[in-house]
Amino acid sequence: MTPLIQEIRHNPLLWLLAFVPAKFAAPLAHTLLFALSIVAIVPLAALLSRATESVATKTGDAIGGLLNATLGNLTELIIALAALRAGQYALVKASIAGVIVCNALFMLGASLLLGGLKHHVQDYNRGNARLQAGMLFLATVAILIPSVLAEGDAPASAATMQTLSVGLSVLLIVTYGLGLLFSLKTHREFFGGADHGEHGEAEWPMGLALGTLAGVTVMVALVSEVFVESVQQAATTLGLSPAFVGFVIVALVGGAAEMVSAFSAARKNRLDLSVAIALGSAVQIALFVCPVLVLLSFVLGPTPMSLQFWPGAVAMMIIATMTASLVTNTGRSAWFVGALIVNVYLIFCITLYVLPPAVR
Amino acid sequence: MTPLIQEIRHNPLLWLLAFVPAKFAAPLAHTLLFALSIVAIVPLAALLSRATESVATKTGDAIGGLLNATLGNLTELIIALAALRAGQYALVKASIAGVIVCNALFMLGASLLLGGLKHHVQDYNRGNARLQAGMLFLATVAILIPSVLAEGDAPASAATMQTLSVGLSVLLIVTYGLGLLFSLKTHREFFGGADHGEHGEAEWPMGLALGTLAGVTVMVALVSEVFVESVQQAATTLGLSPAFVGFVIVALVGGAAEMVSAFSAARKNRLDLSVAIALGSAVQIALFVCPVLVLLSFVLGPTPMSLQFWPGAVAMMIIATMTASLVTNTGRSAWFVGALIVNVYLIFCITLYVLPPAVR
């Protein structure tokens, strides 16, 4: 247990763990519950990320990278599942779109910015970035096309839209599987893993890492349940629109752990890892988590959930995809590139804050 | 006549020729006529492609390539002319948009996929691909902008839209001509032709090739006439929407010959030829066939046909153009790139099948 305690002692982010028990204490007001659940999720996510990295060192880069992305997205998946069971589809979709945009813009942009402030020019493997951007593009098309083709005619019946959503979801999941096959197996020499030798941090023993993973996952599930319950009332109290909460707050909270990893890698001039975390995570949400939620809604939700998003979310996803495509074209970065991408994200945040749209 | 018979003996696709006479035999139901005309067009298109290639070997790459693209698109042109004369403008436009999207996505994607399954990594001349993608982009803008600028105001009068369509059509045809001048004359050293030495197939004598060209073109015209007549009723019988038929079936049938050539070239690691056929054909439809049809509609059609397409078709053309631009940026391909592009096309097909839009 010593490495876990040492880790907690040295990582100020983990001191927030103290807030975790507090949230089960008393009949608190929704706003306080909301604030506490945010504060509690962050250190849990950081622990999750740290434990995953330790496992990854043992299993090798290929499987480790996948594990890292998957467990990093676990918070989002659990939050989404809780909202799915509650039938809060608007929150689920705002959160999915928000995470995709947040990862592809803010996490990528802030990594390039923070890395660029320390290193004059940084190079990275553009092959991987292009692969991720291409898959993100496919997901955006799958989400965009049904809306465009349905528009202008008599609105498509809910049943038709369900059939379509199932078909496209299966296509996205298959493509995600093919993408893993491509990058982990048939052409893995083009997606060279980052050199873990530079890490220099003491690795945890396998047993501790796996135990931490299991324990933290359960705690994240509990905290997330409270988060979803309290978030809507808290938003009303704080004067925040549900769109802003779902799109910005949930995305930033859910992605906290990955951001810590991505930013820290960028500062260590390991931009390949930052790009892989930021875009890889966005791709996993778009091509795996989102379609899986659509399919699961038939079993878990009160009614089936479609793959249709509100036009504003689609527009932001298209812009995020275009930005990621244009930026990662060169495989070379400096601080201003990061600042530009972060500013695109800020435009979204400012607009959602000032002009709250009625998310459908 | 021997090489022609030999070709038919060795090419199983051409055995379908047996179906050609069958379709003139008896008062068949529309669905059967529809099926037979599809079955009959495929081997005719293959013969056309083969004869063209023989001529191309004699005339050299530059003029031969143009001839290849032009005659490959002959089927589409004849089908479109038959529909134009019948005033079926919705079918004409769905077919034009369908061919552009099918060539730029399915033909290109399947070539990269089939080539990539045989060869680990394939390189091609990205200069040519970029030229074609740029011209496709121009055509998309010409089709998009009138709709966007007209939208929201009082709808533009039909007469105004006609004047505009004529102006833009002339602009597109001029650009296509300039593109030929650029790639065949002033800068042809950048568009190096494929090496025909690898072919190894016996070339036909010039007389046989030209005779076959003439004869097959007449037969294609006859079969196409029946195809257009039967396609709408057949669609109703089979439960297919007119949009699906016009956009998917007609495009796949009309492009059969070029696909055979493009796929075979990709398997022989001649990706330059595949890309030139797929994108070159899409460009010729967009910048030459389509505007020529608009101009001809003044003479042949019951009323003038405009350059306006339904928004869904425009959206699919934009996505196809973007995909082609992003993909051909590197000049390097592996199987997953092809799979991604084919999947974009599949998204269109699934959506059109499940959610039939009312094509206007």
Add this chain to the structure above:
Amino acid sequence: MTPLIQEIRHNPLLWLLAFVPAKFAAPLAHTLLFALSIVAIVPLAALLSRATESVATKTGDAIGGLLNATLGNLTELIIALAALRAGQYALVKASIAGVIVCNALFMLGASLLLGGLKHHVQDYNRGNARLQAGMLFLATVAILIPSVLAEGDAPASAATMQTLSVGLSVLLIVTYGLGLLFSLKTHREFFGGADHGEHGEAEWPMGLALGTLAGVTVMVALVSEVFVESVQQAATTLGLSPAFVGFVIVALVGGAAEMVSAFSAARKNRLDLSVAIALGSAVQIALFVCPVLVLLSFVLGPTPMSLQFWPGAVAMMIIATMTASLVTNTGRSAWFVGALIVNVYLIFCITLYVLPPAVR
């Protein structure tokens, strides 16, 4: 004074200066006033450009380039300020969008075309082109997103849209400042200035240059005032729509001086300078002039002006940005690339001429 007179003698464009006094002469009809103010602005703009270049030689490339862009855009700024004070916001916005599109498409395209007709292939620094295209992309997003998110709901209140416009305007101005910091200070070695040694023209003494600058700026202000007053009535008389005048005529007149510089640089195979002028000027309008006008409208205008544009203008700006991004990706050009870009611009002009939209 001799160099100024010599310049006027050798530059036929400057002979138009004779028209400047004519326009204050008599109570002319609006159409004549309009024509004369156009004719008068052109040589003033050319003088302004020439004087600026002389100053630039003294101050060095970095500050000189900025000065060149800024003073080149002075005409547009003064025209826009006059229209702003008159509350003609539709004209202001049409002119801003028109200048951005005109510079990013026509000025860039015609430079590549004219340069390409003289030189077989031309190379340029794509780093700078990509930076400018990226900043243009950010501005387009800032203008697009409020419309997209507001659309479909109850229209946002004017007050909300004002708050949003101010926020986004500040963001754009800050980004523009960061862009200058990046290209002029922290990473200036990547944006190597053009070699002025090739110029070969006699430089003006500093005093003459600064005096000309001051004098011409005052004259431009006077002529512009008349231009804006007469342009609307003249348009009605000539049968031109206000959209065509604002978008095409004003943009071409206002950018005349920069075009002269950009085209001449392209002919001298200094494509870096052409690209910097064309895209740099578009970026300055989008990220500096436009947001400053929004902020100034609180002080100068009858009511605050928002950052919202009519959808057609937004569409044209997006296409212009995409075109600039795609084209400048390679850093290599030939005449056909220029022809393609100019044709995209021609599509806009033809459509605006034939199908005049009601600019809001």
